[in-house]
Every structure is written in C-alpha cells, then in structure tokens.
Amino acid sequence: MAQQQSTAKYVYDFEEGNKDLKDLLGGKGANLAEMTNLGLPVPPGFTISTEACRAYLADGAEPQGLAEEVSQHLRALEEKMGKRLGDSDDPLLVSVRSGAKFSMPGMMETVLNVGLTDASVQGLASQAGGNERFAWDSYRRLIQMFGKTVCEVPGEAFEAALEAAKRAKNTHNDLDLDAGDLRALVDEYKKIFSEHTGRDFPQDPREQLTLAIQAVFNSWNSDRAVLYRRQERIPADLGTAVNVVAMVFGNLGADSGTGVAFTRDPATGEQGVYGDYLQNAQGEDVVAGIRNTVPLQELERIDKASFDELMRIMATLEGHYKDLCDIEFTIERGKLWMLQTRVGKRTAAAAFVIATQLVDEGVIDLDEALNRVNGAQLAQLMFPTFATDGEYRPVAKGVAASPGAAVGTAVFDSHRAAELGAKGEKVILVRRETNPDDLPGMIAAQGVLTSRGGKTSHAAVVARGMGKTCVCGAEALDVDVEGRKFTVNGQTVSEGDVVSIDGTTGKIYLGEVPVQPSPVVQYFEGKVEPECDPLVAAVHRIITRADSVRRLGVWTNADTGEDASRARRFGAQGIGLCRTEHMFLGDRRELVERLILAETDADRQAALDALLPLQRADFLEIFRAMDGQPVVVRLIDPPLHEFLPGLEDLAAKVAVAEATGKDPGKDGVMLVAVRRMHEQNPMLGLRGVRLGLVIPGLFAMQIRAIAEAAAQCRQEGCDPHPEIMVPLVGAVQELETVRAEAEKVLHDVFTKAGVEVPVMIGTMIELPRAALNAGQIAQAAEFFSFGTNDLTQMTWGFSRDDVEAAFFSRYLELGIFGVSPFESIDRDGVGRLVRLAAKEGRAARPDLQLGVCGEHGGDPDSVHFFHEAGLDYVSCSPFRVPVARLEAGRAAVASEGSDSR
Numbered sequence: 001m002a003q004q005q006s007t008a009k010y011v012y013d014f015e016e017g018n019k020d021l022k023d024l025l026g027g028k029g030a031n032l033a034e035m036t037n038l039g040l041p042v043p044p045g046f047t048i049s050t051e052a053c054r055a056y057l058a059d060g061a062e063p064q065g066l067a068e069e070v071s072q073h074l075r076a077l078e079e080k081m082g083k084r085l086g087d088s089d090d091p092l093l094v095s096v097r098s099g100a101k102f103s104m105p106g107m108m109e110t111v112l113n114v115g116l117t118d119a120s121v122q123g124l125a126s127q128a129g130g131n132e133r134f135a136w137d138s139y140r141r142l143i144q145m146f147g148k149t150v151c152e153v154p155g156e157a158f159e160a161a162l163e164a165a166k167r168a169k170n171t172h173n174d175l176d177l178d179a180g181d182l183r184a185l186v187d188e189y190k191k192i193f194s195e196h197t198g199r200d201f202p203q204d205p206r207e208q209l210t211l212a213i214q215a216v217f218n219s220w221n222s223d224r225a226v227l228y229r230r231q232e233r234i235p236a237d238l239g240t241a242v243n244v245v246a247m248v249f250g251n252l253g254a255d256s257g258t259g260v261a262f263t264r265d266p267a268t269g270e271q272g273v274y275g276d277y278l279q280n281a282q283g284e285d286v287v288a289g290i291r292n293t294v295p296l297q298e299l300e301r302i303d304k305a306s307f308d309e310l311m312r313i314m315a316t317l318e319g320h321y322k323d324l325c326d327i328e329f330t331i332e333r334g335k336l337w338m339l340q341t342r343v344g345k346r347t348a349a350a351a352f353v354i355a356t357q358l359v360d361e362g363v364i365d366l367d368e369a370l371n372r373v374n375g376a377q378l379a380q381l382m383f384p385t386f387a388t389d390g391e392y393r394p395v396a397k398g399v400a401a402s403p404g405a406a407v408g409t410a411v412f413d414s415h416r417a418a419e420l421g422a423k424g425e426k427v428i429l430v431r432r433e434t435n436p437d438d439l440p441g442m443i444a445a446q447g448v449l450t451s452r453g454g455k456t457s458h459a460a461v462v463a464r465g466m467g468k469t470c471v472c473g474a475e476a477l478d479v480d481v482e483g484r485k486f487t488v489n490g491q492t493v494s495e496g497d498v499v500s501i502d503g504t505t506g507k508i509y510l511g512e513v514p515v516q517p518s519p520v521v522q523y524f525e526g527k528v529e530p531e532c533d534p535l536v537a538a539v540h541r542i543i544t545r546a547d548s549v550r551r552l553g554v555w556t557n558a559d560t561g562e563d564a565s566r567a568r569r570f571g572a573q574g575i576g577l578c579r580t581e582h583m584f585l586g587d588r589r590e591l592v593e594r595l596i597l598a599e600t601d602a603d604r605q606a607a608l609d610a611l612l613p614l615q616r617a618d619f620l621e622i623f624r625a626m627d628g629q630p631v632v633v634r635l636i637d638p639p640l641h642e643f644l645p646g647l648e649d650l651a652a653k654v655a656v657a658e659a660t661g662k663d664p665g666k667d668g669v670m671l672v673a674v675r676r677m678h679e680q681n682p683m684l685g686l687r688g689v690r691l692g693l694v695i696p697g698l699f700a701m702q703i704r705a706i707a708e709a710a711a712q713c714r715q716e717g718c719d720p721h722p723e724i725m726v727p728l729v730g731a732v733q734e735l736e737t738v739r740a741e742a743e744k745v746l747h748d749v750f751t752k753a754g755v756e757v758p759v760m761i762g763t764m765i766e767l768p769r770a771a772l773n774a775g776q777i778a779q780a781a782e783f784f785s786f787g788t789n790d791l792t793q794m795t796w797g798f799s800r801d802d803v804e805a806a807f808f809s810r811y812l813e814l815g816i817f818g819v820s821p822f823e824s825i826d827r828d829g830v831g832r833l834v835r836l837a838a839k840e841g842r843a844a845r846p847d848l849q850l851g852v853c854g855e856h857g858g859d860p861d862s863v864h865f866f867h868e869a870g871l872d873y874v875s876c877s878p879f880r881v882p883v884a885r886l887e888a889g890r891a892a893v894a895s896e897g898s899d900s901r
Helices: 002-007 022-037 050-059 066-081 121-127 132-151 155-168 179-197 205-219 223-232 283-288 298-302 304-321 348-360 366-371 375-381 414-422 436-444 458-466 519-524 534-549 561-569 580-584 586-597 601-625 647-659 666-677 689-694 698-715 732-753 768-772 788-796 800-814 830-844 860-868 878-900
Strands: 011-013 045-048 094-100 110-114 240-246 257-264 271-279 325-332 335-343 399-402 405-411 427-431 447-450 469-472 478-480 485-488 491-494 498-502 507-510 553-557 575-579 630-634 721-726 760-765 783-786 849-852 873-876
Touching: 011 022, 011 066, 022 045, 022 050, 022 094, 022 240, 022 335, 045 066, 050 205, 050 240, 066 205, 066 240, 094 205, 110 132, 110 205, 121 132, 132 155, 132 179, 132 205, 155 179, 205 240, 223 436, 223 458, 223 800, 257 298, 257 304, 257 348, 271 298, 298 304, 304 325, 304 335, 348 366, 348 375, 348 534, 366 534, 366 878, 375 534, 375 860, 375 878, 399 458, 405 414, 405 447, 414 427, 414 436, 427 436, 427 498, 436 458, 447 458, 447 498, 458 469, 469 498, 519 534, 534 878, 553 561, 553 878, 561 601, 561 878, 575 580, 575 873, 580 586, 580 601, 586 601, 586 666, 601 630, 601 698, 647 666, 689 698, 689 732, 698 721, 698 732, 721 732, 721 783, 732 760, 760 768, 768 788, 768 830, 783 830, 788 800, 788 830, 830 849, 830 860, 860 873, 860 878, 873 878
Parallel strands: 405 427, 427 447, 447 469, 553 575, 553 873, 575 630, 630 721, 721 760, 760 783, 783 849, 849 873
Antiparallel strands: 011 045, 045 240, 094 110, 094 240, 257 271, 257 325, 325 335, 399 469, 405 498, 478 485, 485 491, 498 507
C-alpha cells in the first residue's frame, strides 16, 4: 500500500489534461486544461486530483507524496511566471479553488491571493505601479477568505469590521475606502483572526497554500455541500479536485474588471450577449452579488478590444463544446484572461429551446437533443404561471433569474424558511443576497428574492440548478434582514406578509397573484398548437422524437373516466392500474358496510348485487374513455375494515351511549364487526387475493362487473381491452383458484351477451415471495405488473406511512439513502427482485407481458431502470405521463449508444 501511495500521481499541469478527465480533474480543472490546449488566454496553474481528495478524506491526512508533487508543480509555475510565491519584491500569488466533477456553485471553498504577507504586500503594490490601495485590498480579501474558509472564523466578524470602516468614511461603497483605510482594515482583520484562532495570520506563503488546499478538501463534506449533493443527487464519494492558478487581478482600477458570460440566455435560451460585468473587482464580487453589476453589453463601451476578443472566445467555446457555455473571465489592465468555462446551468425552458436550436444549426442531432433535456425539467415546465392580465401591478422589478410563479409568505432568514417549509408552509426567502449557507432555506422556499446581484449571482445560479423561481437585484427593495422586513415605494412588507414573484419577468407583487395553466400542459391537452410558442414548439419536437424511439409503453394509473381521458390526452397508451377500492368510497360506503355486516349468505349476496351495477357503470365509463387501449383492473386490495369507522372512535361513541343509558344501536353492531376484523398489521393481513378467497362472491362480483361493462362496450361498437389483475399473490395456487372462478364468470357473461372480448388475467408482483417464485406464478398469469410501492415496503421491511417522517431524513443525512427508495427504485434490492421475476417469468411464459404500476413508473431514473430490465410498459399518474414518455425515449437512445460502444 505504501508503495502504491508513493508512486501515485496526484497533480497535473493544465497542459496535461482535457475536458474528458472530469472524474480525475473535476469539471473546473478539466475545462481549464481544455481551454489551455485550445490556445485560449488561461493563467497557468495545476490541478490536484479528486483521487488526492478521496485519499485525504479517508485517512484524515495528505497522502504520501502529495506535498512533494505540489512543490514540484509550484516551482514549474514560478518559472513560467518569473516570480516566486510570496516573494517580498515581486510576489507570485495564486488562487486555490475547488472543482468537483459536477458543478456545485458556491457549495465548496475558494481562497484568493494566497501568498500575500506583511512582507510581500508592498512588493505587490510596486508590481502594480505603486497602487497601494489595490495591494491592501487584496490582502484584506485574503485574510477574510482564509480566516473564514480555512480557520472557521465567523464571516460576520469581518463583515462588521468592513461596515464599520465604511461608516467611518460615510460611504456605502467599499471602493471609496482608500489605501490607508484598507491598511487599517487589514490590521483589524488580523486582530479578528488572532482572537478567533489563537494564532497570528500565517506569514509563510507555503503554509498558506497547504492549509488552503486542505480546506478545499474538507469543504467537500461541509453541511451545505452535503445538502446540495443530496438535493441534486450527486454521489457522495466523488471528492473534489483543487485548482491552483496564478492570480490575475480585476481590481487594479477602471481598466480592470471581472465578469461572467453565457453564450446564450440561460433563462430563455435566446441567442445573444448575456452576462454581468463589474469594473475594478475580483470574481467573488460578481458571484456573491454584493455589488450590482452592469450588463455584459456595457463592456463593449468600456473596453471594446476586450469585448471583441471575449465574443470570439465565446463563439469558439460554444462551437467546441456544442452547447451553452458559462464563462468566467477577468480583465487585468486591458488584458483578457479566461478563468473558467463549463456547460452552463440553464432553466428547464432554456434547456428545451437550446437543444432544438442546436439541432437547427446542425450542431447536434435530435437524439442528442433528447439527451440534453430530462423529465425533471419537463415536469417544471408543467407548473402554472401567473395570470396577471394587467390587473395586478408589480411594486418592483428585478432580474428574471430563474422562471416560474412563486407565492408565499416573506421570510428573511434561511433557518426560518427551512423551519416553516418543513411544516408545509409556502414561503419566499428574501435576502439582500444569498450565500452558500442559505441553501437549506432556498430548498424549502417556493422562490428566492434578493435586492442585490444579477443572473450570475449565487442566488440565481443555485436557484436555476434546482428549478426554483428566483428574482435577483431588485434594487428598489430596501431589505432589513435584522428587522425582518423590506420597504419598497413607501410600503413595508414584514415577515409573514404574502408576496408573489415572477421569475420569468422579474416582477414582484404584494399579496397573492392567481396562477394560470402552463402552455406546455395546454399543449399536451390539445388546447394549443405547437407553433404558438417557441418553448411549446421545442417540447413538441423533442417529445415526438422520444415517442418515435422509445421501446417502453407509457400507461397511466386512473380510477375514473375523467382521469383516463386526461391521461390519454397526455399520451397514455393504456391504464396500468385501475384501483377498484376507490370506487367503494363516498355514498357507496354503506353498501360495503352491509357486505361486511352480513350474517347470512343471502344478506351478503344482496349487498354484492347492489354493488354490481355501480361497479359496472364505473368500468363502462373507463372502457369508453380508453376505447381501443388496455385497461388493467386491480381487484379490491386493501382490508375491508378500512371501509368501516375507526376502532377507537367507534368504541368511544358506544361507551358514551352506554354510559348515558342509550342504546348504541347500529354503532354497537358495527363495533362488534370492527373488533372481529381488527388487525395489528393490516398491510400484512386479510387483504388482496386473501380477501377474495375468504369473502365468497366478492371477486366474482367485480369480475362480472368488468365483463358486463366490456360486453356492453362491444355492443356499442367500442373496442374494450380489459385485463384483470389479482393483487398480493404469493403462491401460484392462489392465482389458479381466482383464475378458475374468473374464467367461469367471463364465459357466462360473454355467452349470454353474444360477444367475445379477450380478457387477460395476471397478477401484481408486490411480495418478495412472488418475485422469487415468478416462474411458477407465470404458468397461471398472462401478465405481471410490479407494484413497486408495496414491493419496496415488503423488501425493506418498513411501512411507508410511518417511516418517512420517522427516520428517512436521518438516513439521507448519513448517506444510507442517496434518495428515498419510494422516490426512485432501489436497484440493488427491489430492482434485483424485479429483474429476477422478469427473467424467470419470461422463461416460463415467453409472451408474458411485464409492466410496473407503482409510483416509480413516473420517476425519471426508475424509467431508465425498467427499460434496462426489459419491461414492456410503465404506468404512472396522468400528470407524469409526458415525463415518462420523455424518459422512455432517453432510455432507448442511451441504451442504443451503450450498445454501439
């Protein structure tokens, strides 16, 4: 092991990498290497690999040989720059930046100006032509970032000192602080550092570098990074790379600056010049949103040569990456430097529009366009938008940073937003600007509103990545975080007041603004044509392509004709789950009570006879709505006592009646029945097929209702395709018994009606035993439908209703779950049972139809699994049908690409 560590390579110069090495060099390092090799102006530097990070986090210490490698590459960097790190006369300064495989904006650490010391600050000033203000400003930034990032000094302490310095100068702008003010601020910062750490600020440049590198490694497991990874489903074991880059300075004066640019609008996908620029500033000022930027177009007026070069580079990068690129740059005294590029985060709308634009431009094909979008984005586009119609007047307007319509009560701190969100309350997080510590509140909030920052601020970038509505840089808002209020145009909005924000237009409204349906939903419902809107046109093209390539059918879970009709408009090709128990609620509950309380066969049959026409009418409505498409009807599944009053409430009513000398009447009879049927664990008791075998005539009544409805439909000229699903089968003998009864009823009904309607009989695979004995069960089943909700409960051994609130959040925190197994299929456990049952079932019956009807059928990740497992269709709620269609197409394209490789 020691030999392996000593020979491992952990550090790579930019010239050694490329954009395809993200696993090793992280996204930032791989792209810096790519730009370097393209000949673009990138400051020289090197990348410490993710392997080094993983080794460091595993052992709690730097891996053997890393320090020597860093020193070796640092010497090479010094030779390229003609300077030494922290030299007192002409110091080399470096930035130390994180960079994981997947973009995690603001979640991990960065330290700028590493190498500055008391001895080298004057050398930096001389290097900058005697610009002492710049040198002291750079030094105070280092102490602040190093203190907070490396030594956990509270950032508020530094902020308070800066605010005090500005008050003493009677200004709100830190640019008004001169060299003397900043020198004094450095002294104050060093005192703060010493008070909180018990040591002086490090004056050894190499020690600064080592500690900064370790801090970036450690930031991989910071609370906010862990939370962000969980939110974005980023694996926890990847680690981060560390990029050490020669500093270039945007804070050298009016001929310097820093900015962020996009090759297309990340909010809408429109082509043009998009981004923010800030003169006389370092990059963190733009991202943090602490000073309001100017639009990138202004750079053409400020520095046309740099603007023109930037436009050429942006075109080069988009052509090279064949996608929207997000670019960070600095101008140092008229010299343009590229600090980062990546395939940019974008809104869901922009993702679809850009994908089809690139197809039209001949850059990618439709299959690649399908890969560029996903079901989660499509689901975002199906949410409603504001219906203002000019009736509601905005009180202010900010930067439209991330689209959508969000309504909630104003909340001014992240902790409070998270607290209220956990209670189910809708809130809008209002801040001057957000920082990475605000992530829990941003996740909990319906939307984010800030008075500072632009489209590239922390709030904007993170909100876009999460699909959250966001309005930034609303300067008209005077946000008082401490007072928990903001004022705008003479009006005060206090915490708890309702506000509405429109992330598409940037408009802010007081009170609740009504919403209107999404045009994408209207398109799926056939109410608007694709040509009506560029976004709808893009969705239409991509979903059409998905339908043309997907192998998986997409069915729906629907219990009424209305649900069935809507799902069919959304593209459903059948009903994979029609729950008959939902038909026993409401006014029909009394008939179920009669069935349960029946004391004789005649009483029981009378109750069943009363239920029969009602069930038949239900099925008739659904078969008509799904004319020509399959409808899988699940026979009654839950325990019958669920249709009766609760035991405790009923016992209390009877006790009160008896205590007051009254006859409990029907309640007394009902209590006897409820006690007789009560089960400690009803999910494992008398339900599903067991109920049909114990209650004579129950399944027969339902099957007769299905058959009679199908016969009537056929006589009306419709084309019904009913399929009967027997729930909770664990042994083939259970299914054989029900099948024999079903075939007799079907024969009787169709013979009497003089019609022939083919009816498939199958079962739901929801018990581990059923999956393990699929070969036997398939001999009596024409189809399997995987009930992954119950299969997940039975396999894990926990009740969904109880455990999600009890301990799932803790399991997610500990990394035991990457995501709830009810949200996305557990591939290793439940998924293995699905694969086994599919394989053994098809071996016994090659034409066995396989589907899934649990909620996993509409989960994007799970759809890919079901494609891989060889299922024929997925079934999900009507609203998720378009999402499943898209993901089924993406799964087919991904599978074809994998096969071709």
